[in-house]
Amino acid sequence: xxxxxxxxxxxxxxxxxxxxxxxxxxxxxxxxxxxxxxxxxxxxxxxxxxxxxxxxxxxxxxxxxxxxxxxxxxxxxxxxxxxxxxxxxxxxxxxxxxxxxxxxxxxxxxxxxxxxxxxxxxxxxxxxxxxxxxxxxxxxxxxxxxxxxxxxxxxxxxxxxxxxxxxxxxxxxxxxxxxxxxxxxxxxxxxxxxx
Amino acid sequence: xxxxxxxxxxxxxxxxxxxxxxxxxxxxxxxxxxxxxxxxxxxxxxxxxxxxxxxxxxxxxxxxxxxxxxxxxxxxxxxxxxxxxxxxxxxxxxxxxxxxxxxxxxxxxxxxxxxxxxxxxxxxxxxxxxxxxxxxxxxxxxxxxxxxxxxxxxxxxxxxxxxxxxxxxxxxxxxxxxxxxxxxxxxxxxxxxxxxxxxxxxxxxxxxxxxxxxxxxxxxxxxxx
Numbered sequence: 001x002x003x004x005x006x007x008x009x010x011x012x013x014x015x016x017x018x019x020x021x022x023x024x025x026x027x028x029x030x031x032x033x034x035x036x037x038x039x040x041x042x043x044x045x046x047x048x049x050x051x052x053x054x055x056x057x058x059x060x061x062x063x064x065x066x067x068x069x070x071x072x073x074x075x076x077x078x079x080x081x082x083x084x085x086x087x088x089x090x091x092x093x094x095x096x097x098x099x100x101x102x103x104x105x106x107x108x109x110x111x112x113x114x115x116x117x118x119x120x121x122x123x124x125x126x127x128x129x130x131x132x133x134x135x136x137x138x139x140x141x142x143x144x145x146x147x148x149x150x151x152x153x154x155x156x157x158x159x160x161x162x163x164x165x166x167x168x169x170x171x172x173x174x175x176x177x178x179x180x181x182x183x184x185x186x187x188x189x190x191x192x193x194x195x
Numbered sequence: 196x197x198x199x200x201x202x203x204x205x206x207x208x209x210x211x212x213x214x215x216x217x218x219x220x221x222x223x224x225x226x227x228x229x230x231x232x233x234x235x236x237x238x239x240x241x242x243x244x245x246x247x248x249x250x251x252x253x254x255x256x257x258x259x260x261x262x263x264x265x266x267x268x269x270x271x272x273x274x275x276x277x278x279x280x281x282x283x284x285x286x287x288x289x290x291x292x293x294x295x296x297x298x299x300x301x302x303x304x305x306x307x308x309x310x311x312x313x314x315x316x317x318x319x320x321x322x323x324x325x326x327x328x329x330x331x332x333x334x335x336x337x338x339x340x341x342x343x344x345x346x347x348x349x350x351x352x353x354x355x356x357x358x359x360x361x362x363x364x365x366x367x368x369x370x371x372x373x374x375x376x377x378x379x380x381x382x383x384x385x386x387x388x389x390x391x392x393x394x395x396x397x398x399x400x401x402x403x404x405x406x407x408x409x410x411x412x413x414x415x416x417x418x419x420x
Binding site for chain 1: 197198199203204207208211214215218219277278279281282283284285286287288291419420
Protein backbone atom coordinates (compact mmCIF):
# COMPACT_ATOMS: atom_id res chain seq x y z
CA UNK A 1 0.00 0.00 0.00
CA UNK A 2 1.34 3.44 -0.97
CA UNK A 3 0.22 6.98 -0.17
CA UNK A 4 1.78 9.06 -2.96
CA UNK A 5 5.45 8.14 -3.03
CA UNK A 6 5.49 6.76 0.49
CA UNK A 7 5.07 3.02 0.84
CA UNK A 8 3.29 1.86 3.98
CA UNK A 9 3.46 -1.92 3.79
CA UNK A 10 3.85 -4.67 1.21
CA UNK A 11 3.71 -8.46 0.81
CA UNK A 12 0.86 -8.97 3.27
CA UNK A 13 -0.93 -12.21 2.70
CA UNK A 14 -3.13 -14.25 5.03
CA UNK A 15 -6.23 -16.46 5.09
CA UNK A 16 -8.82 -16.56 7.84
CA UNK A 17 -11.71 -18.97 8.23
CA UNK A 18 -14.55 -18.57 10.68
CA UNK A 19 -14.21 -18.88 13.64
CA UNK A 20 -10.81 -17.26 14.17
CA UNK A 21 -9.07 -14.09 15.19
CA UNK A 22 -6.14 -12.07 13.95
CA UNK A 23 -4.30 -9.18 15.55
CA UNK A 24 -2.28 -6.67 13.57
CA UNK A 25 0.60 -5.16 15.48
CA UNK A 26 3.37 -2.73 14.60
CA UNK A 27 4.79 0.66 15.47
CA UNK A 28 2.98 3.94 14.84
CA UNK A 29 2.73 4.65 11.13
CA UNK A 30 3.32 1.05 10.11
CA UNK A 31 -0.13 0.86 8.49
CA UNK A 32 -2.23 -1.09 11.00
CA UNK A 33 -5.31 1.13 10.59
CA UNK A 34 -4.74 1.27 6.83
CA UNK A 35 -4.74 -2.52 6.60
CA UNK A 36 -7.98 -2.71 8.60
CA UNK A 37 -9.60 -0.10 6.33
CA UNK A 38 -8.55 -2.10 3.27
CA UNK A 39 -10.13 -5.24 4.75
CA UNK A 40 -13.29 -3.27 5.57
CA UNK A 41 -13.45 -1.96 2.00
CA UNK A 42 -12.88 1.67 3.03
CA UNK A 43 -9.59 1.95 1.14
CA UNK A 44 -8.48 0.43 -2.13
CA UNK A 45 -4.97 -1.10 -1.96
CA UNK A 46 -2.33 0.12 -4.43
CA UNK A 47 -1.91 -3.50 -5.50
CA UNK A 48 -3.40 -6.77 -4.37
CA UNK A 49 -6.92 -7.53 -3.21
CA UNK A 50 -9.10 -8.75 -0.41
CA UNK A 51 -11.11 -11.81 -1.34
CA UNK A 52 -14.02 -13.04 0.76
CA UNK A 53 -15.64 -16.38 0.11
CA UNK A 54 -18.68 -18.25 1.24
CA UNK A 55 -18.86 -21.90 0.17
CA UNK A 56 -16.05 -21.20 -2.37
CA UNK A 57 -18.12 -18.42 -4.02
CA UNK A 58 -16.66 -14.92 -3.90
CA UNK A 59 -18.73 -12.43 -1.93
CA UNK A 60 -19.23 -9.25 -3.93
CA UNK A 61 -18.09 -5.91 -2.52
CA UNK A 62 -21.61 -4.56 -1.94
CA UNK A 63 -22.64 -7.69 -0.02
CA UNK A 64 -19.56 -7.59 2.22
CA UNK A 65 -20.93 -4.55 4.05
CA UNK A 66 -23.71 -6.70 5.48
CA UNK A 67 -21.19 -9.14 6.94
CA UNK A 68 -18.97 -6.59 8.65
CA UNK A 69 -18.92 -4.21 11.57
CA UNK A 70 -16.02 -1.94 12.39
CA UNK A 71 -15.09 -0.08 15.55
CA UNK A 72 -12.47 2.62 15.24
CA UNK A 73 -11.50 5.78 17.10
CA UNK A 74 -11.39 7.50 13.68
CA UNK A 75 -15.08 6.81 13.07
CA UNK A 76 -17.58 9.30 14.47
CA UNK A 77 -21.34 9.17 14.90
CA UNK A 78 -23.66 12.18 14.72
CA UNK A 79 -23.34 14.64 17.61
CA UNK A 80 -26.77 16.09 16.81
CA UNK A 81 -28.53 12.75 17.32
CA UNK A 82 -29.03 10.85 20.56
CA UNK A 83 -27.19 7.61 21.19
CA UNK A 84 -30.35 5.59 20.41
CA UNK A 85 -31.08 7.64 17.26
CA UNK A 86 -27.54 6.98 16.01
CA UNK A 87 -27.93 3.23 16.52
CA UNK A 88 -31.37 3.27 14.90
CA UNK A 89 -30.13 5.24 11.88
CA UNK A 90 -27.03 3.15 11.16
CA UNK A 91 -28.98 -0.10 11.53
CA UNK A 92 -31.71 1.20 9.21
CA UNK A 93 -29.07 2.34 6.70
CA UNK A 94 -27.60 -1.15 6.73
CA UNK A 95 -31.07 -2.64 6.24
CA UNK A 96 -32.44 -3.61 9.67
CA UNK A 97 -35.27 -2.09 11.66
CA UNK A 98 -34.80 -2.39 15.40
CA UNK A 99 -37.25 -2.56 18.25
CA UNK A 100 -36.60 -0.05 21.07
CA UNK A 101 -35.92 -2.91 23.49
CA UNK A 102 -33.17 -4.25 21.19
CA UNK A 103 -31.45 -0.86 21.30
CA UNK A 104 -31.84 -0.70 25.07
CA UNK A 105 -30.41 -4.20 25.40
CA UNK A 106 -27.32 -3.31 23.32
CA UNK A 107 -26.82 -0.12 25.33
CA UNK A 108 -27.06 -2.13 28.57
CA UNK A 109 -24.51 -4.60 27.26
CA UNK A 110 -21.89 -1.85 26.82
CA UNK A 111 -22.73 -0.11 30.09
CA UNK A 112 -24.70 2.80 28.61
CA UNK A 113 -28.03 1.94 30.26
CA UNK A 114 -30.29 4.97 30.60
CA UNK A 115 -28.11 7.12 28.30
CA UNK A 116 -29.78 6.29 24.99
CA UNK A 117 -31.83 9.50 24.94
CA UNK A 118 -28.83 11.77 25.56
CA UNK A 119 -27.39 13.65 22.61
CA UNK A 120 -24.03 12.32 21.49
CA UNK A 121 -22.39 15.69 22.10
CA UNK A 122 -23.00 15.04 25.82
CA UNK A 123 -21.11 11.71 25.66
CA UNK A 124 -17.52 11.39 26.84
CA UNK A 125 -14.96 9.87 24.46
CA UNK A 126 -15.21 6.55 26.33
CA UNK A 127 -19.01 6.54 26.04
CA UNK A 128 -18.74 7.25 22.31
CA UNK A 129 -16.43 4.25 21.95
CA UNK A 130 -18.91 2.09 23.89
CA UNK A 131 -21.70 3.23 21.53
CA UNK A 132 -19.66 2.01 18.54
CA UNK A 133 -19.46 -1.41 20.22
CA UNK A 134 -23.24 -1.28 20.82
CA UNK A 135 -23.72 -0.84 17.06
CA UNK A 136 -21.35 -3.74 16.37
CA UNK A 137 -23.38 -5.91 18.79
CA UNK A 138 -26.65 -4.98 17.06
CA UNK A 139 -25.20 -5.69 13.62
CA UNK A 140 -24.24 -9.26 14.66
CA UNK A 141 -21.52 -9.34 11.99
CA UNK A 142 -19.71 -12.34 10.65
CA UNK A 143 -16.51 -10.25 10.59
CA UNK A 144 -15.74 -7.75 13.33
CA UNK A 145 -12.89 -5.32 12.68
CA UNK A 146 -11.60 -3.27 15.59
CA UNK A 147 -8.92 -0.59 15.49
CA UNK A 148 -7.28 0.03 18.88
CA UNK A 149 -9.99 -1.80 20.86
CA UNK A 150 -9.55 -0.12 24.24
CA UNK A 151 -8.99 3.50 23.13
CA UNK A 152 -10.59 5.92 25.61
CA UNK A 153 -12.10 3.09 27.65
CA UNK A 154 -11.84 2.75 31.43
CA UNK A 155 -11.25 -0.55 33.25
CA UNK A 156 -14.92 -1.58 33.21
CA UNK A 157 -15.22 -0.63 29.54
CA UNK A 158 -12.14 -2.70 28.69
CA UNK A 159 -13.61 -5.71 30.49
CA UNK A 160 -16.86 -5.40 28.54
CA UNK A 161 -15.15 -5.22 25.15
CA UNK A 162 -12.62 -7.97 25.93
CA UNK A 163 -15.58 -10.24 26.80
CA UNK A 164 -17.24 -9.21 23.55
CA UNK A 165 -14.08 -9.91 21.54
CA UNK A 166 -13.63 -13.32 23.21
CA UNK A 167 -17.25 -14.21 22.41
CA UNK A 168 -17.01 -13.01 18.81
CA UNK A 169 -13.89 -14.96 17.92
CA UNK A 170 -15.66 -18.18 18.92
CA UNK A 171 -18.49 -17.56 16.44
CA UNK A 172 -17.05 -15.45 13.63
CA UNK A 173 -13.91 -13.66 12.45
CA UNK A 174 -12.31 -11.04 14.65
CA UNK A 175 -9.57 -8.79 13.24
CA UNK A 176 -8.07 -6.06 15.37
CA UNK A 177 -5.07 -3.74 15.49
CA UNK A 178 -3.32 -3.11 18.75
CA UNK A 179 0.02 -2.97 20.53
CA UNK A 180 -1.42 -3.77 23.98
CA UNK A 181 -0.16 -7.10 25.36
CA UNK A 182 -3.52 -7.92 27.03
CA UNK A 183 -5.26 -7.56 23.69
CA UNK A 184 -2.65 -9.34 21.59
CA UNK A 185 -3.17 -12.38 23.83
CA UNK A 186 -6.85 -12.58 22.78
CA UNK A 187 -6.05 -13.42 19.14
CA UNK A 188 -5.14 -16.79 17.65
CA UNK A 189 -2.98 -15.32 14.90
CA UNK A 190 -0.76 -12.26 14.56
CA UNK A 191 0.68 -10.13 11.79
CA UNK A 192 3.44 -7.71 12.69
CA UNK A 193 3.85 -4.76 10.35
CA UNK A 194 7.47 -3.80 10.98
CA UNK A 195 8.50 -0.55 9.26
CA UNK B 196 -35.11 -7.08 13.95
CA UNK B 197 -36.70 -6.91 10.48
CA UNK B 198 -35.20 -6.39 7.00
CA UNK B 199 -35.64 -3.00 5.31
CA UNK B 200 -36.16 -2.32 1.62
CA UNK B 201 -33.99 0.08 -0.44
CA UNK B 202 -36.59 2.92 -0.30
CA UNK B 203 -36.83 2.50 3.49
CA UNK B 204 -33.03 2.89 3.78
CA UNK B 205 -33.26 5.99 1.57
CA UNK B 206 -35.99 7.49 3.76
CA UNK B 207 -33.89 6.74 6.86
CA UNK B 208 -30.97 8.73 5.38
CA UNK B 209 -33.14 11.69 4.35
CA UNK B 210 -34.87 11.76 7.76
CA UNK B 211 -31.46 11.64 9.47
CA UNK B 212 -30.16 14.52 7.33
CA UNK B 213 -33.25 16.61 8.07
CA UNK B 214 -33.08 15.83 11.78
CA UNK B 215 -29.42 16.92 11.87
CA UNK B 216 -30.22 19.99 9.72
CA UNK B 217 -33.12 21.08 11.93
CA UNK B 218 -30.95 20.74 15.03
CA UNK B 219 -27.95 22.64 13.59
CA UNK B 220 -29.37 24.79 10.71
CA UNK B 221 -26.02 24.07 8.97
CA UNK B 222 -27.35 24.65 5.43
CA UNK B 223 -30.70 26.39 5.86
CA UNK B 224 -29.41 29.38 7.84
CA UNK B 225 -26.69 30.10 5.29
CA UNK B 226 -29.13 29.75 2.38
CA UNK B 227 -31.91 31.88 3.84
CA UNK B 228 -29.58 34.62 5.12
CA UNK B 229 -27.80 34.90 1.78
CA UNK B 230 -31.12 34.97 -0.06
CA UNK B 231 -32.55 37.66 2.24
CA UNK B 232 -29.49 39.90 1.95
CA UNK B 233 -29.44 39.55 -1.86
CA UNK B 234 -33.16 40.16 -2.13
CA UNK B 235 -32.96 43.23 0.09
CA UNK B 236 -30.03 44.64 -1.92
CA UNK B 237 -31.88 44.06 -5.21
CA UNK B 238 -35.10 45.53 -3.83
CA UNK B 239 -33.36 48.71 -2.66
CA UNK B 240 -31.36 49.07 -5.89
CA UNK B 241 -34.14 48.47 -8.41
CA UNK B 242 -37.23 49.90 -6.69
CA UNK B 243 -39.22 51.98 -9.17
CA UNK B 244 -37.11 50.96 -12.14
CA UNK B 245 -38.62 49.23 -15.13
CA UNK B 246 -36.44 46.14 -15.61
CA UNK B 247 -36.74 44.00 -18.72
CA UNK B 248 -38.10 40.44 -18.44
CA UNK B 249 -34.64 39.05 -19.16
CA UNK B 250 -33.03 41.03 -16.35
CA UNK B 251 -35.71 39.83 -13.91
CA UNK B 252 -35.14 36.24 -15.06
CA UNK B 253 -31.37 36.58 -14.70
CA UNK B 254 -31.69 38.10 -11.21
CA UNK B 255 -34.01 35.29 -10.05
CA UNK B 256 -31.62 32.53 -11.18
CA UNK B 257 -28.48 34.33 -9.99
CA UNK B 258 -30.07 34.59 -6.54
CA UNK B 259 -31.08 30.93 -6.50
CA UNK B 260 -27.65 29.84 -7.77
CA UNK B 261 -25.58 31.90 -5.33
CA UNK B 262 -27.82 31.17 -2.35
CA UNK B 263 -27.66 27.49 -3.32
CA UNK B 264 -23.85 27.62 -3.42
CA UNK B 265 -23.85 28.65 0.25
CA UNK B 266 -25.64 25.55 1.43
CA UNK B 267 -25.71 22.79 -1.16
CA UNK B 268 -22.17 21.53 -0.61
CA UNK B 269 -23.04 21.00 3.07
CA UNK B 270 -24.37 17.46 2.88
CA UNK B 271 -21.12 15.72 2.00
CA UNK B 272 -18.72 18.33 3.38
CA UNK B 273 -20.24 18.08 6.86
CA UNK B 274 -20.01 14.27 6.75
CA UNK B 275 -16.26 14.52 6.03
CA UNK B 276 -15.57 17.38 8.45
CA UNK B 277 -17.33 15.71 11.35
CA UNK B 278 -15.75 12.36 10.39
CA UNK B 279 -19.11 10.62 10.12
CA UNK B 280 -18.43 9.72 6.48
CA UNK B 281 -16.48 6.61 7.52
CA UNK B 282 -19.46 5.15 9.43
CA UNK B 283 -21.77 6.10 6.57
CA UNK B 284 -19.51 4.31 4.07
CA UNK B 285 -19.48 1.23 6.27
CA UNK B 286 -23.18 0.98 6.98
CA UNK B 287 -25.07 2.52 4.02
CA UNK B 288 -25.00 1.36 0.38
CA UNK B 289 -23.54 4.05 -1.90
CA UNK B 290 -26.72 4.18 -4.02
CA UNK B 291 -28.71 5.07 -0.89
CA UNK B 292 -26.17 7.76 0.02
CA UNK B 293 -26.24 9.31 -3.48
CA UNK B 294 -30.02 9.47 -3.82
CA UNK B 295 -30.46 10.41 -0.15
CA UNK B 296 -28.15 13.40 -0.51
CA UNK B 297 -29.78 14.32 -3.84
CA UNK B 298 -33.25 14.32 -2.26
CA UNK B 299 -31.92 16.34 0.69
CA UNK B 300 -30.46 18.95 -1.71
CA UNK B 301 -33.75 19.00 -3.65
CA UNK B 302 -35.73 19.65 -0.49
CA UNK B 303 -33.35 22.34 0.79
CA UNK B 304 -33.39 24.15 -2.56
CA UNK B 305 -37.20 23.81 -2.75
CA UNK B 306 -37.52 25.44 0.68
CA UNK B 307 -35.23 28.23 -0.55
CA UNK B 308 -37.25 28.84 -3.73
CA UNK B 309 -40.60 28.64 -1.90
CA UNK B 310 -39.25 31.31 0.44
CA UNK B 311 -37.41 33.43 -2.13
CA UNK B 312 -39.60 33.48 -5.24
CA UNK B 313 -42.82 34.87 -3.67
CA UNK B 314 -40.77 37.54 -1.88
CA UNK B 315 -39.10 38.55 -5.15
CA UNK B 316 -42.50 38.52 -6.86
CA UNK B 317 -43.96 40.91 -4.29
CA UNK B 318 -40.90 43.12 -3.83
CA UNK B 319 -40.21 43.63 -7.54
CA UNK B 320 -43.88 43.89 -8.52
CA UNK B 321 -43.47 41.03 -10.97
CA UNK B 322 -46.10 39.79 -13.41
CA UNK B 323 -46.04 36.19 -14.57
CA UNK B 324 -47.94 35.42 -17.77
CA UNK B 325 -47.40 31.65 -17.71
CA UNK B 326 -47.63 30.75 -14.05
CA UNK B 327 -47.82 26.93 -14.40
CA UNK B 328 -44.93 26.81 -16.86
CA UNK B 329 -42.97 29.06 -14.47
CA UNK B 330 -43.57 26.50 -11.72
CA UNK B 331 -42.34 23.74 -14.02
CA UNK B 332 -39.23 25.78 -14.88
CA UNK B 333 -38.51 26.29 -11.18
CA UNK B 334 -38.98 22.57 -10.43
CA UNK B 335 -36.70 21.52 -13.32
CA UNK B 336 -34.13 24.16 -12.37
CA UNK B 337 -34.12 22.97 -8.75
CA UNK B 338 -33.72 19.36 -9.91
CA UNK B 339 -30.82 20.28 -12.23
CA UNK B 340 -28.99 22.39 -9.64
CA UNK B 341 -29.45 19.70 -6.96
CA UNK B 342 -28.21 16.90 -9.22
CA UNK B 343 -25.10 18.89 -10.21
CA UNK B 344 -24.37 20.05 -6.68
CA UNK B 345 -24.70 16.52 -5.24
CA UNK B 346 -21.91 14.98 -7.33
CA UNK B 347 -19.77 18.15 -7.12
CA UNK B 348 -20.10 18.22 -3.32
CA UNK B 349 -19.13 14.55 -3.14
CA UNK B 350 -16.02 15.30 -5.23
CA UNK B 351 -14.87 18.32 -3.21
CA UNK B 352 -15.70 16.92 0.24
CA UNK B 353 -12.25 15.37 0.65
CA UNK B 354 -10.35 18.45 -0.58
CA UNK B 355 -8.75 21.08 1.63
CA UNK B 356 -10.40 24.17 0.10
CA UNK B 357 -13.91 22.81 -0.22
CA UNK B 358 -15.89 26.06 -0.57
CA UNK B 359 -13.78 27.57 -3.32
CA UNK B 360 -13.44 24.29 -5.17
CA UNK B 361 -17.20 23.67 -5.03
CA UNK B 362 -17.87 27.08 -6.66
CA UNK B 363 -15.14 26.59 -9.29
CA UNK B 364 -16.27 23.08 -10.23
CA UNK B 365 -20.01 23.61 -10.08
CA UNK B 366 -20.18 26.87 -12.08
CA UNK B 367 -19.19 25.49 -15.51
CA UNK B 368 -21.43 22.45 -14.92
CA UNK B 369 -24.44 24.56 -13.92
CA UNK B 370 -23.96 27.34 -16.49
CA UNK B 371 -25.83 25.62 -19.38
CA UNK B 372 -28.76 24.94 -17.08
CA UNK B 373 -28.76 28.50 -15.74
CA UNK B 374 -28.75 29.98 -19.25
CA UNK B 375 -31.75 27.94 -20.43
CA UNK B 376 -33.53 28.53 -17.12
CA UNK B 377 -33.10 32.28 -17.65
CA UNK B 378 -34.43 31.99 -21.22
CA UNK B 379 -37.45 29.93 -20.10
CA UNK B 380 -38.17 32.30 -17.21
CA UNK B 381 -37.97 35.30 -19.57
CA UNK B 382 -40.75 33.76 -21.68
CA UNK B 383 -42.83 32.94 -18.59
CA UNK B 384 -42.60 36.58 -17.50
CA UNK B 385 -43.90 37.76 -20.88
CA UNK B 386 -40.84 38.08 -23.13
CA UNK B 387 -39.82 35.80 -26.04
CA UNK B 388 -41.94 33.27 -27.90
CA UNK B 389 -43.35 29.81 -27.25
CA UNK B 390 -40.78 28.08 -29.47
CA UNK B 391 -37.94 29.51 -27.37
CA UNK B 392 -39.74 28.29 -24.23
CA UNK B 393 -40.22 24.79 -25.62
CA UNK B 394 -36.55 24.61 -26.71
CA UNK B 395 -35.44 25.66 -23.23
CA UNK B 396 -37.79 23.21 -21.53
CA UNK B 397 -36.45 20.30 -23.60
CA UNK B 398 -32.92 21.08 -22.37
CA UNK B 399 -34.16 21.62 -18.81
CA UNK B 400 -35.83 18.20 -18.82
CA UNK B 401 -32.83 16.42 -20.35
CA UNK B 402 -30.16 18.12 -18.22
CA UNK B 403 -31.08 16.81 -14.73
CA UNK B 404 -31.83 13.34 -16.08
CA UNK B 405 -28.42 13.12 -17.78
CA UNK B 406 -26.54 14.64 -14.84
CA UNK B 407 -28.28 12.32 -12.37
CA UNK B 408 -27.57 9.23 -14.49
CA UNK B 409 -23.88 10.11 -15.05
CA UNK B 410 -23.44 11.14 -11.42
CA UNK B 411 -24.92 7.87 -10.19
CA UNK B 412 -22.51 5.91 -12.39
CA UNK B 413 -19.56 7.98 -11.09
CA UNK B 414 -20.64 8.17 -7.48
CA UNK B 415 -19.38 4.81 -6.26
CA UNK B 416 -15.86 5.68 -7.46
CA UNK B 417 -15.97 9.25 -6.10
CA UNK B 418 -17.34 8.18 -2.71
CA UNK B 419 -15.14 5.15 -2.12
CA UNK B 420 -11.79 6.32 -3.54
